[in-house]
Amino acid sequence: MRRLARAAVLTVVAVLAAGCAPATRPMEAAPVTDAAWPAPAGVGGPDATAGGAIDTSCNPLASLAPTSGLDTPPGSTMAKIKERGKLIAGVDQTTYLFGFRNPKTGKLEGFDIDLVNEIAAALFGTADGHVQFRAITSSQREQVLKDHQVDVVVRTYSITCARRQDVQFSSVYYVAGQKILVPKGSNAESLTDLAGKRVCAAKKSTSLAKIATDPAKPVAVSVPNWSDCLVMLQQGQVEAVSTDDTILAGMAAQDPTVKVAGGAMTPENYGVGVPKDEPDLVRFVNAVLERIRGDGTWARSYQTWVGSRLGPANPPDPQYR
Missing domain, CATH: 3.40.190.10 (Periplasmic binding protein-like II)
Structure with a gap:
């Protein structure tokens, strides 16, 4: 019985001693950097023959x-x-x-x-x-x-x-008519104003073909669905979306920070x-x-x-x- 009591006392003392011990030095936090937005699945490049x-x-x-x-x-x-x-x-x-x-x-x-x-x-x-x-x-x-x-x-x-x-x-x-969708603060009115800029369109669409072959040489970015283009524009991964005004009107109706710009480039x-x-x-x-x-x-x-x-x-x- 005495041995059990003594063991209990020693245990309490050990716990108290541990509590009084100096705290160990905390680990340095990992450095924080700017992380890029993840791209939607299936993002690709141009296809000059898309849509024929x-x-x-x-x-x-x-x-x-x-x-x-x-x-x-x-x-x-x-x-x-x-x-x-x-x-x-x-x-x-x-x-x-x-x-x-x-x-x-x-x-x-x-x-x-x-x-x-x-x-x-x-x-x-x-x-x-x-x-x-x-x-x-x-x-x-x-x-x-x-x-x-x-x-x-x-x-x-x-x-x-x-x-x-x-x-x-x-x-x-x-x-329909192909136009561009840009942030409201943008001055771009056509693909000519987007030379060297990333412009999004759906894979195998006639819109993608127009971007890929335009003399201004915008950088065509292709995605499976038009909704992916809107997400990439919202996140700053592309400077514009170019497709039919009907599709762009739907995007603008969902997001008040973007606008449909310019005249129709091609009839669809x-x-x-x-x-x-x-x-x-x-x-x-x-x-x-x-x-x-x-x-x-x-x-x-x-x-x-x-x-x-x-x-x-x-x-x-x-x-x-």
């Missing part, structure tokens, strides 16, 4: 004439889609105003999404429950059509001769992408477009999403071959 903007070997805007109605004859592509029960559409989910996911509802919304729903409604009578959206990047648009992973691509998809070698397009449903004619071997679906989509141009549906969708930001507009006149 250089190829002028055809009239890219001439599509197949529409069907006389919205029939879906047996054996047609449309009949197969109806049998499946869903229209599969490749779309964007990151471009505000045209194809984006509403954070409150979780649903996809925008001008392009409205068009997908109109095509589905023409097939099924209603779009409700009959659309399967597949979110894709700009660089995936041709491949998902070539692989028949989707029925249509409706994703701010500019019609070009080079792209027509791999896929088919509807008639033009929207005409949007079409619905369709697999190369499905001309009947092209004609069907063109019939849908004819209807929405004439009955006010196009105008209502435009006013809902774009009109207040880019001003009044009319649906573009179709061209057929």
